[in-house]
Amino acid sequence: MGVDFRDAASRHWEDAGHLLNGKRLANADHLCGIAAECALKTIMMALGMTLKPGGKPVEPEGQNHINKLWIEFISFAQARGGSKYAAMIDPTINPFDDWKVDQRYEHRSIITDAKVENHRKAAENIMAILDMAILDGAVK
């Protein structure tokens, strides 16, 4: 599988924006979480995370979706010279605590305005951390 977390992060983020503009909250929420996950994994790749031939990360931290990755990213980045990026993530409040990848199989009514806004803001923050890593040259 030709994994490209960086491109995936930006297209999911862009599409989340389009869905939000069209009031398609449930799928927008899903994509905010996936975009954030891909953005953090882009940085983790730059900090040395490796992939198995199938495209799955070798490191256990990298095998999480955003609801778990939020916390895992902090220790991964701190241990690999990325504490600058780790410091941008609040270890005390995980805004994706109530996000799960399987919500795509659930009824749309579980996703409220407030929930999406919370995830959108958190994803935007993570996209800004990715920008920082790009400008730093850590992500090529």
Next chain:
Amino acid sequence: MMTEKPVFFECGLELALEKTKALGTSLGNELVLIRDLRGGIRLLLQGSAEDLDNNKKNALDQYSKALSKGLGVYGFLPEQMFLFAGDLVQNSDIFRSPDRQLRVEEGGLKIYLLDRQIIGQDWMRNPLIRKTQNPRVTFFGIKGGVGRSTALAIWAWRLAKQGKKVLVFDLDLESPGVSSTLLPQDSLPDYGIVDWFVEDGVGQAEIVEKAMTATSPLAKDFPGEIRVVPAYGRDTGDYLPKLARCYSDFSGAGVSTWSERVQHMVEKIEEAEAPDLVILDSRAGLHDIAATLVTRMGADVFLFAVDSSQTWTAYSFLFRHWKHHPLVRDFRTRLQVVAGLVPETGREEHLKRFREHSWDLFRENIYDVAESDNPDAYSFDSDSEEAPHYPLIVFWNRALQEFDPVRSSSGIDKQIVEAAMENFMAEAETMVFADGDQK
């Protein structure tokens, strides 16, 4: 195979500026070159790839190929040689970052450099916003051992004698000195500056804030007072693990730069203490502590120096960097050179040489080029006494070499300190307490 000449850090930027100049305004009137943490250089364009017509795409393509090849290890693959601000979340913030420095302006084209550094950004940043009004002074030396801390302690002593309340921060965290000069062990407060930073990191700075200032016994019978915020306190315990956590850019769960955190700490204690003057003792050298205290705290700055080629060379690194500082016009008026350890013999000759070297440093870097038709040019002659390069003087004195006033029975000898420091202290008082706080 042809061996190509290696490209080094400093050539990279020159080459990138040349190639970018050659673009003219074909890709926009404002272009930003980003130099990343390793020194790698690429171009940041406004908008996004869709905004480019075929001509522009071709121009960018040619440019990227040429620059990628020319920059060698300091470049990227041609398709990675540029970024679009439109692809970044905070696109306009990054394109117009206050950290960008104008490097080329010609033919309607402006080329900026945005230097992404691990440390050292503070030397080029705007002053921090402050709420308190009291004057501040930073004591800085590019090298240590020039009598900076001794001068600080003696001046604080004299100001307290005059009835002033002086608040001293020992921010020389890697080598705290003023703390022990002004406070004997039994006068230390419970906590110090390193404790503040560690506890602020987890959001409870206010607990230590109330217990990190103590009164120096040096001024105990005076109408004024010396209040000291030391680097460490009685209950600090193991210093190094705390020091190692001082420079983080977080405060509680939030993000806050180290400079903003220092400003916050100083302000909180200023608000509680209402001092007549705050003295910030900076660590020596080109460290980020110094960057913040010298250019960002709104302080008058004493630049301590001895007349040695080591000193002037080290200062020239800093001053040359300031040539590109967007706000050099604002803070250069707050600088004042101090000649430390001026020898007892051959004083006039010594000071003359010192003045010449100091003048060269200012003239070549931060004075305006003198033009006879511009009376407003910020420019001075070598022997102009009101100039910042014209040094205040601290004379070398045998008795001050083992200066330890809170532990020696005799304390501070008025005659000795007047002989050594009268020039410095009187001038410093005029500078700081004169109307408008400006020279």
